[in-house]
Amino acid sequence: MSVVKAYVALTKPRIIELLLITTAPTMFLAAHGFPNIWTVLGVLVGGSLSAGAANAFNCYLDRDIDRLMKRTKQRPLVTGEISDRNALVFAWALSIISTVVLWAVANLLTAALSVAAIFLYVVFYTMILKRRTEQNIVWGGLAGCMPVLIGWAGVTNSLAWEPVILFMVIFLWTPAHYWPLSVKYRDDYERAEVPMLSVTEGEMSVSLQTILYAWATVVCSLILIPVGGMGWVYTVVSLAAGAWFIWESHVLYHRTVRDGSGKPMKVFHLSITYLTLVFVAVGVDPILHLPL
Structure with a gap:
């Protein structure tokens, strides 16, 4: 059970909660009322897996500085509960599964936007901006904005x-x-x-x-x-x-x-x-x- 908790911790569930708060209401607005419940549930599940993948990649890439920060020193890759290799495999697996889920329950546009969100958070924010500029959280925040586009596209297949x-x-x-x-x-x-x-x-x-x-x-x-x-x-x-x-x-x-x-x-x-x-x-x- 402790291993399961460690993998869940890699996904940063508290951040995912905030992303879901912005996704679901956008789907209601896109539908001008009640959207298809299965589409909503599918997009929320797929979106959660996508966000979890991005967060797991982030934990892998930031494991060196996480060891130096008090608020992150208990993360699984710092404590050794999960190996670096397993964390990376886990992140890739979530990325692939989330893309398949969103394509299956919604459409290709929704899945593509999800992939773009992962790229923005992992590459643009974590790898490029975070350690180089004080504007990191401004432009790196683009990834956190993507759920509204994903939610809208999940209902309308458009933007x-x-x-x-x-x-x-x-x-x-x-x-x-x-x-x-x-x-x-x-x-x-x-x-x-x-x-x-x-x-x-x-x-x-x-x-x-x-x-x-x-x-x-x-x-x-x-x-x-x-x-x-x-x-x-x-x-x-x-x-x-x-x-x-x-x-x-x-x-x-x-x-x-x-x-x-x-x-x-x-x-x-x-x-x-x-x-x-x-x-x-x-x-x-x-x-x-x-x-x-």
């Missing part, structure tokens, strides 16, 4: 402006979500020589950038209202949750400027709640559609 807007919402949200977390683990990143913004520029820069990206995220989320024909449910939730997100990002900045007493982890946790509320509204709005 449209609505999933592109949701893609951009997640893209802009990612720095405002992750950079506050990087403040807590600044020493870890510095020890591993990973140039996160909290290491290269400091907490003040993180708090300022969080404001800018929070504003950009909320403004982008509102573009979906006219483009997607969203009703009162999405409009009210996106405005209220967005105002809360922006307010707390400003509080973080002003407290950091005043005396360094900002609470970046509060914004980190709040950002997850914000994204969850927005995407729940994305899924509920087409079902309980109340036109503006």
